Amino acid sequence: MSNVSFRAILSGAALFLALAAPTGAVAQMALPGAVAPAPEGSVAAPADAPKPRPRAAVAPVAPKLPSEESILGRVLYQDGEARGSIELQRRGGALEVARLSLVGDRLTRSGETCRIEVSEPLRLTPRQTVSGLQRYEVEFPACPFGFDALDGAILVSSEGRACELKQADCRADPNGLWGMGAGDFDPKRAEDMLTMRAxxxxxxxxxxxxxxxRIKSDKAQRKELVREQAGFSARREEICRSYIQEADFGYCALRVTEARALALGTQLATGFKKTAETGGKKKR
Incomplete structure (x- = not known):
């Protein structure tokens, strides 16, 4: 076959392929052993690149407890006001109440204020709790109550009941947060405190x-956890609604929320258990 005829056959084949191909489409032929080109701008991974290993599970660690030193050697005020105060000290390696002042209403004269002063040391009995907080029971027969130690404050509870001290003709309610007083608040720290609360x-x-x-497969535990969480905001409001300068600083809400965070973090590390509610309703 002549060179002219061979060129004519190739030209005819090329023209046929061009006419047969769809408009706008470009046909490509894959040769044996060929590798498809990578998209422009991409980096091809080496064939022998090691596959990432799955990350090892890390066991949750319970949050650190507030230091007892933050509540020693200082006056803690009920609701931040001078109407009730408590001082804690360490003696012989054990914590005790050095002084206690309770303010309430007279039993025999409605509307009159009464004050109970306790200057004798009161023993404290430590109790373990599932919340992770260190709890103490105050050995005060006339008005038994307990408290959870927070950061620079204590959250007092007496099962939501006020104490009636008939010999002193006084009814006092120790429930609530005892911590910073009015003179301890620094206006320059208000924004920082609110940010920390958030x-x-x-x-x-x-x-x-x-x-x-983690516990959603256990319906009973799930229901209890949801109940606790739903009640937390309302309980915090009950505890903190009377705390001094709360709208400006949010100090009480910060401390109560820290306690809730510690309880949840502890249960993430140790397993869910029903927590006892602390800081009962205020009776005004």
Whole structure:
């Protein structure tokens, strides 16, 4: 066959392929052993690149307890006001109440204020709790109560009941947060305190979701956890509504929320258990 005829055959084949191909489409022929080109701008991974190993599970660690030293050697005020105060000290390696002042209403004269002063040391009995907080029971027969030790404050509870001290003609309610007084608040720290409160609130939400996911197959535990969390905001409002300068600083809500975060974090590390509610309703 002549060179002219061979060229004519090739030209005719090329023209046929061009006419047969769809408009806008470009046909490509794959040769044996060929590798498809990578998209422009991409980096091809080496064939022998090691596959990432799955991350090892990390066991949750219980949050650190507030230091007892933060509540020693200082006056803690009920609701931040001078109407009730407590001082704690360490003697012989044990904690005790050095002084206690309770303010209430007279039993025989409605509307009159009464004050109970206790200057003799009161023993404290430590109790373990599932919340992770260190709890103490105060050996005061006339008005038994307990408290959870927080950071620079204590959360007092007496099962929501006020004490009637008939010999002193006085009815006093120790429930609530005892901590910083009016003179301890620095206006320059107000914004920082509110920001910290918001951050702890987010920690509570995150820990609640993580704990819920962990126990969601157990309907009874899941129901109890949801009940606790739903009641937390209302209980915090009851505890903190009377605390001095709360709208400006949010100090009481910060301390109560820290306690909730510690309880949830502890249960993430040790397993869910029903927690006892502390800081009962205020009876005004």
């Amino acid at each position: 951050r702890i609130d987010q920690t509570v939400r995150n820990d609640f979701k993580a704990l819920y996911d």
